Ligand SMILES: Nc1ncnc2c1ncn2[C@@H]1O[C@H](COP(=O)(O)OP(=O)(O)O)[C@@H](O)[C@H]1O
């Protein structure tokens with residue numbers, strides 16, 4: 043069995059005395075795509091912030107190759123790429139410049155500020171845009187791209203970091219179904235071809251079944267489902283969402 047790339051153990055977080063995350067633990071291997079399902083308020087974004095090292099949980103640890111994510115500095119930080127629901131691009135910059143931003147951890151700060159990237163960095167950024175199918179849009183301002191294209195630029199930016207792990211928080215929630223499945227197909231292809239691990243929160247169980255290798259179900263801050271995607275049962279989904287109306291894509 044392949045060694046673990048990423049390990050979360052005992053992650054707990056309380057806000058105002060209320061447990062928002064309660065003893066979260068799981069292991070992720072290189073090239074594994076994990077879907078995180080759970081209703082709004084389940085704690086998905088809080089968990090992702092802890093996994094990415096953006097916030098220190100009250101208890102527990104997330105480790106990438108044995109290193110606490112909170113201790114990742116500089117270049118090491120690039121090993122985790124982030125993708126957000128709202129893309130988080132700089133609208134007035136070109137697609138290529140947004141992707142180059144993924145290289146910023148790689149160059150000394152003064153060079154980054156002058157935007158003097160090396161020829162290799164520019165070539166890598168162009169290659170990443172090519173991989174997400176946007177080679178022809180490199181010079182286009184990000185805010186003139188469609189939502190699906192913007193999310194592809196965000197994925198190219200994450201790719202340009204040459205990450206070991208991509209954490210995507212509801213990456214298709216702002217997209218129409220066609221663009222959404224395109225983005226998930228892309229994440230799955232990157233995951234399997236580059237052996238990058240992907241953790242992706244979704245609202246559609248059907249997407250989780252179709253694209254993920256494994257599904258974690260989060261409810262009220264606890265993991266209540268942890269199964270291979272192919273084994274995800276209707277009863278487990280009901281337990282996760284109760285009587286809430288599930289979004290389906292069929
Ligand atoms: N900084 C914060 N301070 C207080 N409560 C928070 C904070 N961040 C999130 N919460 C609460 O934690 C719970 C989980 O939120 P969140 O992680 O955003 O869930 P999800 O992403 O699954 O919708 C919610 O009840 C939310 O209001």
Ligand SMILES: [Mg+2]
Pocket residue numbers: 086087088
């Ligand atoms: Mg959220």
